[in-house]
Amino acid sequence: MNSEIQSESILPNQDLPRSRSARDEVPPGREHHPDSPLSIHDMTVAYHRKPVLWDVDYDAPAGKLIGVIGPNGAGKSTLLKAALGLVPKASGKVLFFGQPYRSQRNRVAYVPQRESVDWDFPINALEVVTMGRYGKIGWIKPVSKRHRNVAMEALERVGMSDLAKRQINQLSGGQQQRVFLARALAQEASLYMMDEPLAGVDAATESTIVNVLRDLRDQGATVIVVHHDLQTVSQYFDHVLLLNMRMVASGITSDVFTQENLRKTYGGRLTLLDQAAEALARAGE
Amino acid sequence: MTTDRIIKQTWLFMMMVVMLVAAPLFAGEVEIQENISFVDQLLRTLSLRDYNTRLVLTGTTLLGLASGVMGTYMLLRRRSLIGDALGHATFPGIALAFMIMVAFGGEGKSLPGLLIGAAVTGLLGVGAVVFIRHWTRLKEDAALGIVLSVWFGIGVALMGLVQSMPGADAAGLESFIYGKTASMVQSDAILIAGAAVTVVIVCTLLFKEFAILSFDVDLARTQGWPLVKIDLIMMLLVTLVVVVGLQAVGLILVVALLIIPAVAARFWTQRLYLMIWIAALIGALSGLVGAGITNLFAGLPAGAVIVLTGSSIFLISLIFGSYRGLVVLLTRRVRLNRRVRYQHLLRALWEAGELKQRASQSQDCITLKWLLQQRAWSQRSLQRLLKSAQRKDLLLFDPNKETVRLTKSGEIEASRVVRNHRLWELYLIHYADIAPSHVDRDADSVEHVIGTDLVRELESAIADAGDVLRPPPSPHKLGVQS
Amino acid sequence: MIWDSTDTWIVVIGVLAGISSALLGSYLLLRRMSLMGDAISHAVLPGLAIAFLVTLSRDSVSMFIGAAILGVLTAIVTQILHRNGKVEENASLGVVFTTLFALGLILISLFANKVHLDASCVLYGNIVLSTLDQVSVWGWMVPRAAVVLFIVLLIDIAAIAILFKELRITSFDPAMADTVGFNPWICQYILMSLVAVTAVAAFEVVGSILVVAMIIVPPATAYLLTDRLLVMLVLSVVFGALAAGFGHVAAITVPIWFGFEDTETAGMMAVLAGIFFLLALLGAPRYGILGRLVYRVSLSLRIAREDVLGFLYRAEELRSDQAHSWQAGSIGQAVGISPSLARIALVGLHRAGQIVRHDRSWSLTNQGRNRAASLVRSHRLWETYLAKHFDLPLDHVHRAAMDLEHVTDASMQVALSREVNNPSIDPHGKPMPEAKDQENDPQ
Numbered sequence A: 001m002n003s004e005i006q007s008e009s010i011l012p013n014q015d016l017p018r019s020r021s022a023r024d025e026v027p028p029g030r031e032h033h034p035d036s037p038l039s040i041h042d043m044t045v046a047y048h049r050k051p052v053l054w055d056v057d058y059d060a061p062a063g064k065l066i067g068v069i070g071p072n073g074a075g076k077s078t079l080l081k082a083a084l085g086l087v088p089k090a091s092g093k094v095l096f097f098g099q100p101y102r103s104q105r106n107r108v109a110y111v112p113q114r115e116s117v118d119w120d121f122p123i124n125a126l127e128v129v130t131m132g133r134y135g136k137i138g139w140i141k142p143v144s145k146r147h148r149n150v151a152m153e154a155l156e157r158v159g160m161s162d163l164a165k166r167q168i169n170q171l172s173g174g175q176q177q178r179v180f181l182a183r184a185l186a187q188e189a190s191l192y193m194m195d196e197p198l199a200g201v202d203a204a205t206e207s208t209i210v211n212v213l214r215d216l217r218d219q220g221a222t223v224i225v226v227h228h229d230l231q232t233v234s235q236y237f238d239h240v241l242l243l244n245m246r247m248v249a250s251g252i253t254s255d256v257f258t259q260e261n262l263r264k265t266y267g268g269r270l271t272l273l274d275q276a277a278e279a280l281a282r283a284g285e
Numbered sequence B: 001m002t003t004d005r006i007i008k009q010t011w012l013f014m015m016m017v018v019m020l021v022a023a024p025l026f027a028g029e030v031e032i033q034e035n036i037s038f039v040d041q042l043l044r045t046l047s048l049r050d051y052n053t054r055l056v057l058t059g060t061t062l063l064g065l066a067s068g069v070m071g072t073y074m075l076l077r078r079r080s081l082i083g084d085a086l087g088h089a090t091f092p093g094i095a096l097a098f099m100i101m102v103a104f105g106g107e108g109k110s111l112p113g114l115l116i117g118a119a120v121t122g123l124l125g126v127g128a129v130v131f132i133r134h135w136t137r138l139k140e141d142a143a144l145g146i147v148l149s150v151w152f153g154i155g156v157a158l159m160g161l162v163q164s165m166p167g168a169d170a171a172g173l174e175s176f177i178y179g180k181t182a183s184m185v186q187s188d189a190i191l192i193a194g195a196a197v198t199v200v201i202v203c204t205l206l207f208k209e210f211a212i213l214s215f216d217v218d219l220a221r222t223q224g225w226p227l228v229k230i231d232l233i234m235m236l237l238v239t240l241v242v243v244v245g246l247q248a249v250g251l252i253l254v255v256a257l258l259i260i261p262a263v264a265a266r267f268w269t270q271r272l273y274l275m276i277w278i279a280a281l282i283g284a285l286s287g288l289v290g291a292g293i294t295n296l297f298a299g300l301p302a303g304a305v306i307v308l309t310g311s312s313i314f315l316i317s318l319i320f321g322s323y324r325g326l327v328v329l330l331t332r333r334v335r336l337n338r339r340v341r342y343q344h345l346l347r348a349l350w351e352a353g354e355l356k357q358r359a360s361q362s363q364d365c366i367t368l369k370w371l372l373q374q375r376a377w378s379q380r381s382l383q384r385l386l387k388s389a390q391r392k393d394l395l396l397f398d399p400n401k402e403t404v405r406l407t408k409s410g411e412i413e414a415s416r417v418v419r420n421h422r423l424w425e426l427y428l429i430h431y432a433d434i435a436p437s438h439v440d441r442d443a444d445s446v447e448h449v450i451g452t453d454l455v456r457e458l459e460s461a462i463a464d465a466g467d468v469l470r471p472p473p474s475p476h477k478l479g480v481q482s
Numbered sequence C: 001m002i003w004d005s006t007d008t009w010i011v012v013i014g015v016l017a018g019i020s021s022a023l024l025g026s027y028l029l030l031r032r033m034s035l036m037g038d039a040i041s042h043a044v045l046p047g048l049a050i051a052f053l054v055t056l057s058r059d060s061v062s063m064f065i066g067a068a069i070l071g072v073l074t075a076i077v078t079q080i081l082h083r084n085g086k087v088e089e090n091a092s093l094g095v096v097f098t099t100l101f102a103l104g105l106i107l108i109s110l111f112a113n114k115v116h117l118d119a120s121c122v123l124y125g126n127i128v129l130s131t132l133d134q135v136s137v138w139g140w141m142v143p144r145a146a147v148v149l150f151i152v153l154l155i156d157i158a159a160i161a162i163l164f165k166e167l168r169i170t171s172f173d174p175a176m177a178d179t180v181g182f183n184p185w186i187c188q189y190i191l192m193s194l195v196a197v198t199a200v201a202a203f204e205v206v207g208s209i210l211v212v213a214m215i216i217v218p219p220a221t222a223y224l225l226t227d228r229l230l231v232m233l234v235l236s237v238v239f240g241a242l243a244a245g246f247g248h249v250a251a252i253t254v255p256i257w258f259g260f261e262d263t264e265t266a267g268m269m270a271v272l273a274g275i276f277f278l279l280a281l282l283g284a285p286r287y288g289i290l291g292r293l294v295y296r297v298s299l300s301l302r303i304a305r306e307d308v309l310g311f312l313y314r315a316e317e318l319r320s321d322q323a324h325s326w327q328a329g330s331i332g333q334a335v336g337i338s339p340s341l342a343r344i345a346l347v348g349l350h351r352a353g354q355i356v357r358h359d360r361s362w363s364l365t366n367q368g369r370n371r372a373a374s375l376v377r378s379h380r381l382w383e384t385y386l387a388k389h390f391d392l393p394l395d396h397v398h399r400a401a402m403d404l405e406h407v408t409d410a411s412m413q414v415a416l417s418r419e420v421n422n423p424s425i426d427p428h429g430k431p432m433p434e435a436k437d438q439e440n441d442p443q
Helices: A003-008 A020-024 A076-083 A101-107 A125-137 A145-157 A173-186 A203-218 A230-236 A259-266 A271-284 B003-044 B051-076 B082-103 B111-135 B140-163 B186-205 B207-215 B217-222 B227-249 B251-265 B272-296 B302-320 B326-358 B368-374 B379-391 B408-431 B446-450 B452-460 C005-030 C034-043 C045-055 C060-083 C089-110 C119-124 C127-132 C144-162 C164-172 C174-179 C184-206 C208-225 C229-257 C265-283 C289-318 C328-335 C339-351 C366-389 C394-407 C410-419
Strands: A038-047 A050-060 A065-069 A091-095 A108-111 A191-195 A222-227 A239-244 A246-252 B395-398 B403-406 C134-137 C140-143 C355-358 C361-364
Touching: A038 A076, A050 A076, A050 A239, A050 A246, A050 A271, A050 C394, A065 A076, A065 A203, A065 A230, A076 A191, A076 A222, A101 A108, A101 A125, A108 A173, A108 B217, A125 A145, A125 A173, A125 B207, A125 B217, A145 A173, A173 A191, A173 A203, A191 A203, A203 A222, A222 A230, A239 A259, A246 A259, A271 C366, A271 C394, A271 C410, B051 B082, B051 B186, B051 B207, B051 B227, B051 B251, B051 B272, B051 B302, B082 B111, B082 B140, B082 B227, B082 B251, B111 B140, B111 B186, B111 B227, B140 C034, B140 C208, B140 C229, B140 C265, B186 B207, B186 B227, B207 B217, B207 B227, B217 B227, B227 B251, B227 B302, B251 B272, B251 B302, B251 C089, B272 B302, B302 B326, B302 C089, B326 B368, B326 B379, B326 B403, B326 B408, B368 B379, B368 B403, B379 B395, B403 B408, B408 B452, C005 C034, C005 C127, C005 C144, C005 C164, C005 C184, C005 C208, C005 C229, C005 C265, C034 C045, C034 C060, C034 C089, C034 C184, C034 C208, C045 C060, C045 C089, C060 C089, C060 C184, C127 C140, C127 C144, C127 C184, C127 C265, C134 C144, C140 C144, C144 C164, C144 C184, C164 C174, C164 C184, C174 C184, C184 C208, C184 C265, C208 C229, C208 C265, C229 C265, C265 C289, C289 C328, C289 C339, C289 C361, C289 C366, C289 C394, C328 C339, C339 C355, C361 C366, C366 C394, C366 C410
Parallel strands: A065 A222, A065 A239, A108 A191, A191 A222
Antiparallel strands: A038 A050, A038 A091, A239 A246, B395 B403, C134 C140, C355 C361
16 A cells, blocks of 8 residues: 555656665666776764765766865865775775775775874884885784885885884874875775865975876876865866765766856854754754 | 884884893792792891892883883873873772672682772773763863763772772772782782783784874775774773783872873874883883882882883983974074075175165275164174174185175085075065965975975066076065165 | 761761862862872872971871971972972872872871871771760861861862963963963962862872862763753762762661671762762763763664655655555665664654555655655765765765754755755756755654
């Protein structure tokens, strides 16, 4: 008897409530690329139930340099962290190369924001980069010469080989960022996810990093970069993902990076949505 | 030698030390028979040949070593005071274990039983800290305080009951609070040695894992390391150290051993494995010297003396530490000031030369009077500066005519200084919005900080900067800076 | 239970100690310096020993001066190590207080014949003994400890009353306090000296660790119950006093139930403080675990009810001319909740008079229909809003709207409608229910 209504509910223009548990499933009407390096299905992320990201649904194209753009607090960093499982997802599913993250770890490298670690830690640049290899080395085994060479090469690629033995707290901000980049390079991944690698770095570092990112792309890797500087977006990125709590637009930079979309992304806060998010957060306390 | 080999050898060395220090525990039994007749006298004498003395020294040294190693990780993870909560939280476990063992007809004072009880409530306490921090709006400090005081209160209350338990001899249980260093027996020392060996072996094997957990949790998680497990292993090791330390120095002072050597080691090095090694050394030294002193002067509380020894080493490290000790920082600052003064002088002389060249005057001599106008330096300090620069063969100063002239080497040095200075000025003019917080203006060479590419770019920004070795012209007007 | 004047005095002394500790502890907690209480209560030991050595007497005033000096010293040295020595804050605190404590122990044992203090007294205190040392106050024999603690309490209250404004502003925002002319350091050091003096006065009685319990636990308990400073002060004082009073009662009764003799009062005071904390941790209305659990359950119940209501409305909308029979199971399936939750939701709605039962089926009453219309209106307005602002497939806006409709109150609905220009249909082409009455109450 209710089958009629249920069958109607599949129609795209139907607003009958669908089962809540069905949120984790791939929604109908949107095809996901089976082997996109990163495909995010309907991901919602909340801190204390306050939504930070709503229903993001995105397939990263392979072999591109992708910029994640949006205002402060738009959830750009959260997008990367939640995709990698560093912060819990409220709902949704993320696949890397069509597989769950667990099985694809070695193909993914993550560059956190510089502030995320204690730069006073007693360790030098080379050792930080070597940590990128730890996942490949595995339990208990010490770091072998081969791994250290890979780390050294990575440092060389970012122009830091002469500072390999320098203590990390004696590096300038740009140099620290390059060390982080080198650490990701040492992971020899196919997908790089970088959280503001160009924030607060000097011009020389910026050009070094951008060149390295382009090299990576030219070698077939996919690079996703959280970026804050609108001036350089069209110059740096093939694809962009405009984000402000939700995905505003995504696609080839020249198509998507338009005044209209920027206005949607940056044009004032969506006060009502903010209010409702606050209410949700209060409700969830 | 590669870093890794050093690390490996360091660990091996530490293992050897542990074995060596622990050796008398096993060799000593023979001596006990030799010495048994005059043990009583020896206890009160200064002789360190006495077996018991050696037992105590071995125990405290190894305890210091193990707690130095674990304390380093706790310090780097900003968890120094977790040992405080852990130490206090062991107390109810001791009383409870005693009660349970007596209730089941046991002897009550079986050491393994008591220590297991201590470890259990200690870990429960750490769990409670994590729980309170996670589930309430209370911060870490309050969570630690609540656990350590309430657990200790439970311990005090239980101890009150233990005193009145029929047929139970609870005397000596209190030694867990104050420690009973002087009356340490062989089994105690062997226990400590076992704990020290465990700590060293596990930390050697898991050096990499502990390092990544301490430095960058996110990276460790994305690489798939089971963080909870690694963390648990680390906390178990800390618990082990605290629990065996209770016996030796008491619960409040074992906390000190977990903190002080690690903090002291931080002043000596900037390498992780060295820091662990130095902390272990300082811990061991505190144990050895502290227990030694106690042995010499009867009646002193050994735990307190050990801690105070550690504190003295800390004080020495704070002042003389080779990495960030106060003396090093101070000399670095003095040296920096001196270098800055030299640079100012050289730059002033160089610029004077440039001005005179432009005015086609003879550029041989610059007068003292002119120099005095250039900066806010007094006549006396300027003269002192000139004389010391002359000693370094940077310039020629004629005190009678009060004229100054750069030497050949002074010119080279001055040209370097001026070039750096002007590149910095250019850099700040062009890129100030990007970098100011990261600009180390005293860098020996601009290239080091901002990269050769940028330096080239800056140099070519000035039309006539053809010769890289010559400084580019100043971007602003030269002369008296008011 | 045998109760005599000693017991009364024990309770009085305990309550006095509890009140002063809890008062100061509240400020320490708010300044995130709870562990400073722990540190100071250990670090005053050498101050006491030196005071003994200098005056050769158990003179309270000199003891307090010694303690206050050491208390402030601890705070200052910790700060210096942290700022100038770049030692992590907790670690520098740890270095300072353990060192001072060790120093105190050594002084005591070195001059054991002159200093009548022993380590166990410092750790445990001795509340029973302290009632025996009595002095005459206007002809009444009162334990000296009670007099001392009373005076200390008066000092604490006076200091807090005088510095109430300053303490509040420096605890809340030290930087701001500095800019408006309240030196946060002066307040800090006054507070540290008060803590040191109180700790000394109290730890003769209950021992140093239990002073820590009294300083930290009652304020933490109060902090879970209120957001207001004054209420927090009052509550923590109450908890401190209750813990002290009932602590003694528990110490002389509870062990008897298990066939033991009585136990240490000081220990039981801390245990009682811990029990109060546990109760608040579980039961506090806003910050307690049970409270939040209950709230969460009631929230999901409300959401289930509203989903069922919305579902019935939409079903009516589709089949307005037909009778249909909806049962818990089929409704639950359609809404995506378990049959039992659906049944609970239906019962709740029925009781509220929003739905009625016909034979084996449910339908909306007029009241229920109004409420449902409002919900569906919120839902469709949100869909319109989201579709306007985001580039999303329509099935995606539906999901977000599912969450948002439950927190949308009347005023938000009006604002929302204005924002999307009062449409008459939603993005799916469904009619927008009229805003009939505004009894839309998200509670």
